[in-house]
Amino acid sequence: PGDFPPIQAAIDASSEGDEIAVAPGIYGSSADNVVDMKGRAVRLYATGGPDVTIIDGNDGTVRRRGILCRSGETNATVIEGFTIRNCAPSWYDWNGNGQVDGWEFFGGGMWNRGGSSPRVVDCRFENNSAEYGGGMCNWDEDGNDNRPRLENCTFTNNNVGFGIGGAIYANGSWMELYDCTFLGNRASYGGAITSMQQASNPVLVRCHFQQNTAVLNGGALYTELSAPSQNRCTYVQNEAGRDGGAIFSAEPGSSVLVPTYVQCEFIGNLAADEGGAVNNFSISPSFVECVFQDNVAIDGGAMYNWNGANPSLLNNVFCQNGPDDIDGNWNGEGNQFNQTCDNDDACPADLDGDGEVGGADLTIILSNWGCVDQGCEGDLTGDDLVDGADLTVVLSNWGGCR
Known part of the structure; x- marks a missing residue:
């Protein structure tokens, strides 16, 4: 220029x-x-x-x-x-x-x-x-x-007003997202992302979704005939006016591919009807080593499965979801259902030690952004670099320590 x-x-x-x-x-x-x-x-x-x-x-x-x-x-x-x-x-x-x-x-x-x-x-x-x-x-x-x-x-x-996909709409798109953050986006379906149709099988790695809103279904993510693959993504305080405070998944797009979620966290999401974190309709995703905590809905605080949905759950942790953890069919083993959550790592991102993760901790991250050295203040991931991954840790733990 x-x-x-x-x-x-x-x-x-x-x-x-x-x-x-x-x-x-x-x-x-x-x-x-x-x-x-x-x-x-x-x-x-x-x-x-x-x-x-x-x-x-x-x-x-x-x-x-x-x-x-x-x-x-x-x-x-x-x-x-x-x-x-x-x-x-x-x-x-x-x-x-x-x-x-x-x-x-x-x-x-x-x-x-x-x-x-x-x-x-x-x-x-x-x-x-x-x-x-x-x-x-x-x-x-x-x-x-x-x-x-x-x-x-x-x-x-x-936002899309009464449209679809507040941040991203993908139809027949096998997009890839790495270390992306979605904050405060809004739509009727899929406050942050809507992914539809059989060729629309996005890959999401270390992405963070917080305070996104759907007027109807899928506070953060709405999928239909789509099989997203997610690894180490976090969903915090997303909200749906009907179903799926964080995610609403509908209809399998393939007899081979199903949505997969590995080491993802769902914390403090809310649905006005069913599925505080996740609502599965006629689709059976796989959840492996995920955490569902403090999610709320009328039925299925963590997950609501219906119309033939039968997700596979392996080694997941459910705690403090209300009024219940799961409503509907599921299969799997090694899952933990606890009334209270383990407080051993209650505040991994409380950098200033004030008992909560908030603006002061965010300031520490931003003021040390780009630091490349051992012992960088704000290096929460231990990779000797202060970057988006550390920001994601702060955002995913935002709020008072439990």
């Missing part, structure tokens, strides 16, 4: 393999999208990081989408270090009838279509909106597999 003031001009002038360095600033556009990657296999990166390099879709008069990938971008297209905020899409005539239908608004922050699978790193999606995927939509009318890879990204306060 020093040579090409609008980001788009730099992309238009780029060739395969180029690196486009974007200086700190707030970037907008008069086009429908602030940035259209146009299939370029380039690295678009912010030199100052997301705190000071912002793609803003609101010019005070019109809101527009942040980023569009529609030309078969691969993981060779890298978007790194931006905040994408205040974005909303223009109308797209999905069904070709020439009429503006209320649902034809896709991907406020970013839309991946046309078989596009970019790599998105260290980006923040904030206060974006649409009808499908307030922060990001991975879907198109031709049934292409749009499978972005997201690393260390944060989705905050994105």
